[in-house]
Amino acid sequence: MTAEPKDILAEIKGYEDELIAIRRDIHAHPETGFEEVRTAALVAKTLRGWGIETHEGIAKTGVVGTLKGTRPSNNRAVALRADMDALFIEEKTGLPYASTVPGKMHACGHDGHTAMLLGAARYLSENRDFAGTVHFIFQPAEEGQGGGRLMVEEGLFDRFPADAVYGMHNNPGRAVGEFGIRPGPMMAAADTWTVTFGGTGGHGGSAPHLATDPTVVLAHFILAVQAIVGRNIPSVEPAVISVGHVSGGSAGSPNIIPPEVVVSGTARSYSPQVRDTIERRLRETAEGLAATYGCTAAVDYNRRYPTLVNHPEQTDIAAGVAARIVGEDKVATRIPLITGAEDFSFMLEQRPGAFIMIGNGVNPDGSYHYVHTPHYDFNDEILALGSTYWVTLVGQELGVQE
Ligand SMILES: [Zn+2]
Ligand SMILES: [Zn+2]
Incomplete structure (x- = not known):
């Protein structure tokens, strides 16, 4: 794949409205762990609409899309993971697309994670000049129920072999256009x-x-x-x-x-x-x-x-990809330990990979609503950027056959 990150970003910005609509649709209809039936159906239908081979019912409500590049390949594959579930929180944002389900809310931005990965899937379905296979993993039940663990136990990587697996989470309090990561243990x-x-x-x-x-x-x-x-x-x-x-x-x-x-x-x-x-x-x-x-x-x-442990080589790849998009000075490569936990850790126990934080923004006065609070909202401004990160990462991992 030869496209520069700025051209990828420009192309994705061209259909950003579609991603915002998907994100807000999911936001308005939050589903908690292992009940992501509507969300999974929306994801599967969208992937199929772009001609991507789609598998449903993985770890109950999970979805995996598989896309092969058109370049000669040595069978290298990467897996990109987003999560789809909401939380048991009563939303208080008052937004026009606020939760329509009493007591449930997308308060961790998994609506945005799903939309960002879909944005990358659309781009790659239209630009298949890469060598190898991409698996788009949409996992259920990240919030406490271990959907990631169940996917792994069901043989996710036997069915969808991957040489590396990557994840991303939005980070309120980190500026828009910035990324953060660290090698080794990162989350508790x-x-x-x-x-x-x-x-x-x-x-x-x-x-x-x-x-x-x-x-x-x-x-x-x-x-x-x-x-x-x-x-x-x-x-x-x-x-x-x-x-x-x-x-x-x-x-x-x-x-x-x-x-x-x-x-x-x-x-x-x-x-x-x-x-x-x-x-x-x-x-x-x-x-x-x-x-x-x-x-x-x-x-x-x-x-x-378990502790989320980033593998050093893939951490360098992830940080390098982010730096190509936003500049080296906007990528923190030694962020402090995060006391939160993430079940992407189960996937990182199986395959080398890395989990990166993407800035969700800060208000001019330095304030922000953190995840898992009733006023939090995923920032649509970062949708195209997140999709660009995924696409650039695929270009880095599967750009040319060695
Ligand atoms: Zn959460
Ligand atoms: Zn989360």
Whole structure:
């Protein structure tokens, strides 16, 4: 592929209105994880309309489009991934194309991610002078349900072999026309845990000495988990453990010691060692404290999303592609660690690749609405730029046969 990024951008700008219409249509009809039926149908119909071989029903509601270039090829293939799901948030933007579904909203910009990848699919369907195969992956259920994991478990890369896989997320607070990335760990591993402390319970007023009391264990435990970060994790390694939910007993019976209390929370980390340490020490702390007070502890530690780790070679390729479009000074190649998690991490465990952040913009006063908030909106100004990134990346990866 010989087109320069500025010419690609100009061509995509020519049909930007179509991408904006698609983006706003998806925005107005948000669907949450594994229920992206309308969105998937729209994606599949659009891809087929451009003559792209399209596969539906992958990881329930996922779609994959496959496009072969016309140049002689050594069977090299790249996969480009967007996500399609919305969140359980009540939209408060008041926009004309705001969510029409009560309690659901595209508050993470996956409507925009889908439209940007469609924009690239259209360009490439009309400009097939590349060597190899592009797989356009539209995955379901990124927000907490692990659609990326399910795609991988279903054999995504056996069915659609790829030498590299790339992802992109919009980044509120980063200026329009700027990109950010870093090699190695970039986003956190996100786990959840639940501990159930059991005792006999009893009459808290008249006979506490006859009871074993899980509330006392719980009180010690909540303080003690913070010592895991402070005393078991090396101080140069980031880690978070937070309690998010506590329950037990009855508000109507303050004189009764409950036989069971439950505490749950989250844990974030960036290295497998730190993750192992958190799980091990959480168990030891819960079981040790329970034993001290004659109680029991049942620990359920759920490893949800692994750390998102960018592969160095593909990170350089992604940053280089972005720099060709917007200039080297607009591409941050060592952004700080992001405490959010992403299930694109499952795909990066299978294939080399990289995940890049594209600026969603900042208001003149420096403010912005972050993702997962009711006033957030994906910025249509970056649609054509995002599509140009994908197309330029394909040109870089599959431009000429080696
Ligand atoms: Zn999100
Ligand atoms: Zn997201």
